[in-house]
Amino acid sequence: MAKKFTGKLAEPIDPPxxxxxxxxxxQNEKELDRVxxxxxxxxxxxxxxxxxxxxxxxNIALALRLAEEFIPGFQETKKKGPSTKWNILTRxxxxxxIERMKEGNNKQKGISWAAITLSxxxxxxxxxxxxSKKGENPAESLRRAYYKGKDNKWSDIFxxxxxTCLKIDxxxxxxxxxxxxxxxxxxxxxxxx
Numbered sequence: 001m002a003k004k005f006t007g008k009l010a011e012p013i014d015p016p017x018x019x020x021x022x023x024x025x026x027q028n029e030k031e032l033d034r035v036x037x038x039x040x041x042x043x044x045x046x047x048x049x050x051x052x053x054x055x056x057x058x059n060i061a062l063a064l065r066l067a068e069e070f071i072p073g074f075q076e077t078k079k080k081g082p083s084t085k086w087n088i089l090t091r092x093x094x095x096x097x098i099e100r101m102k103e104g105n106n107k108q109k110g111i112s113w114a115a116i117t118l119s120x121x122x123x124x125x126x127x128x129x130x131x132s133k134k135g136e137n138p139a140e141s142l143r144r145a146y147y148k149g150k151d152n153k154w155s156d157i158f159x160x161x162x163x164t165c166l167k168i169d170x171x172x173x174x175x176x177x178x179x180x181x182x183x184x185x186x187x188x189x190x191x192x193x
Contacts (some may be wrong), residue, residue, distance in 0.1 A: 009045055013038050085127070091149025093185055094118075096158035098146050115142040123189035
């Protein structure tokens with residue numbers, strides 16, 4: 001599905017105001033440069049819109065991303081059959097995320113509170129989008145998945161990994177490792193159907 005564009009990406013470019021008296025004059029060159037530079041600026045904004053890094057591969061990455069979004073021949077087919085959304089790994093990550101939310105000042109708040117909070121945030125809100133469409137309560141889906149994954153070894157592994165990231169950050173005095181953890185959770189959950 002096509003993304004909605006805002007800001008400069010939603011604004012059309014004013015056409016060049018060209019003089020008909022001479023094709024090659026300074027004013028015409030300035031107008032053509034203005035339009036060209038505006039398009040380059042918008043390409044960079046478009047790359048940012050799709051979270052594509054601005055580097056030597058930006059143009060090809062952007063072309064592929066747009067082709068995947070708009071041209072059926074570039075789109076991957078969806079798997080047939082029942083959804084495999086929840087598995088031991090996603091339940092393990094969810095368990096670690098809920099346990100993480102219950103730490104610190106949130107100890108008095110429980111699993112239901114954490115499930116409600118997570119169900120409203122990315123990546124879990126997108127992950128649970130189909131549940132919402134079916135009329136299911138997304139927070140309840142998370143709560144059930146938490147309990148199903150509570151005793152699985154991956155739950156402990158993911159939570160231990162998060163705690164290790166937290167300890168490294170405490171030693172370093174920053175939050176770099178926890179931010180990496182959050183990014184990895186986001187990427188993993190978004191790669192699921």
